[in-house]
Amino acid sequence: MGSMSEKKRIAVIGAGNMGAAMIGGILKAQVAEPGEVVATTRSAERASEVAERYGIRARAGGNREAAAESDLILLAVKPGVLGTVLEEIRDVLHEGQILISLAAVAPIRLIERLIARRMPVFRAMPNIPVVIEEGATAVSANGVATAEHRALVERIFRAVGVVCFVDEEAMDAVTALSGSGPAYVYMVIEALIAGGLKMGLSHEVATRLAEQTVLGAARLVKETGIHPAILRDQVITPGGVTISAIHELERHGLRAMLISAVETATNHARSRSRALLEQWKTAGD
Ligand SMILES: NC(=O)c1ccc[n+]([C@@H]2O[C@H](COP(=O)([O-])OP(=O)(O)OC[C@H]3O[C@@H](n4cnc5c(N)ncnc54)[C@H](OP(=O)(O)O)[C@@H]3O)[C@@H](O)[C@H]2O)c1
Numbered sequence: 001m002g003s004m005s006e007k008k009r010i011a012v013i014g015a016g017n018m019g020a021a022m023i024g025g026i027l028k029a030q031v032a033e034p035g036e037v038v039a040t041t042r043s044a045e046r047a048s049e050v051a052e053r054y055g056i057r058a059r060a061g062g063n064r065e066a067a068a069e070s071d072l073i074l075l076a077v078k079p080g081v082l083g084t085v086l087e088e089i090r091d092v093l094h095e096g097q098i099l100i101s102l103a104a105v106a107p108i109r110l111i112e113r114l115i116a117r118r119m120p121v122f123r124a125m126p127n128i129p130v131v132i133e134e135g136a137t138a139v140s141a142n143g144v145a146t147a148e149h150r151a152l153v154e155r156i157f158r159a160v161g162v163v164c165f166v167d168e169e170a171m172d173a174v175t176a177l178s179g180s181g182p183a184y185v186y187m188v189i190e191a192l193i194a195g196g197l198k199m200g201l202s203h204e205v206a207t208r209l210a211e212q213t214v215l216g217a218a219r220l221v222k223e224t225g226i227h228p229a230i231l232r233d234q235v236i237t238p239g240g241v242t243i244s245a246i247h248e249l250e251r252h253g254l255r256a257m258l259i260s261a262v263e264t265a266t267n268h269a270r271s272r273s274r275a276l277l278e279q280w281k282t283a284g285d
Helices: 017-028 044-054 063-068 079-092 108-115 128-132 147-158 168-179 181-198 203-224 228-234 241-251 254-279
Strands: 010-013 037-041 057-060 072-075 098-101 121-125 135-141 161-165
Touching: 010 017, 010 063, 017 037, 017 044, 017 128, 017 147, 037 044, 037 063, 044 057, 063 079, 072 079, 079 108, 079 254, 098 108, 098 147, 108 121, 108 254, 121 147, 121 168, 128 135, 135 147, 135 168, 147 161, 168 181, 168 254, 181 203, 203 228, 241 254
Parallel strands: 010 037, 010 072, 037 057, 072 098, 098 121, 135 161
Antiparallel strands: 121 135
């Protein structure tokens, strides 16, 4: 594929929410020029929206052509259509290409089985804040991927947030923690706003204070590297207001609830993964 610092030709198959955010990251990290990025969608409306927004080529359908002409193929379709898309493009794949799948719960060995060839395959689990370049992405790779391939993939996801490389067996837990995690935090923000409203704050004040409280608290954890339990302890005054609220949160099991939520979601991801493998059991035979 030549040097990794060369500009790449990139195909984004399924330019929905995630796919479009990744196009933004790819252009920002200057992995490719806009003219070298091609995106596909199902509907013509979405294709023209994406083409206009990023100044790239985009069309409804045409996955085979897009895959054939690219160095890097990013699969951002839903897991339910991943199998069909891979069967569609498999015989245009060739030496020197890299495949990155964003499809939740789709194991690398399923992708390898569906393409029926050895090539570098990455499985990435980003989360929705990639749209504002504050994503948390975990990535795993198959045995064909080299350090150079990994560096390129890391560069793309770093353009839209933070990246960790993990063993693939960790991916279900990653999906449960950071993939779905924004939804849990939205519930926390929503409930804090509701608490403020109940106590008579205006919508505007409650919203502004709640969102910044979550953002500021998270940044303090990240920037100081101090364990959150210690930071929490630091805001407690003996006999004060915060400890009375913490007692209430402990009584209702806030921490146990979140631990269980991640556990349940991990198990659910695992069973979805198994079901997907079962569905495509005879593929590639
Ligand atoms: N959203 C998240 O928080 C999140 C987090 C981690 C991973 N992911 C993964 O990212 C993937 C995409 O999720 P999303 O939220 O971005 O979904 P989405 O917005 O529905 O995007 C899917 C895109 O695929 C297009 N598409 C459907 N069938 C196609 C086909 N046969 N050929 C080409 N394009 C096709 C759709 O086109 P139209 O728009 O024209 O229908 C749509 O633009 C999923 O696999 C998901 O598991 C999502």
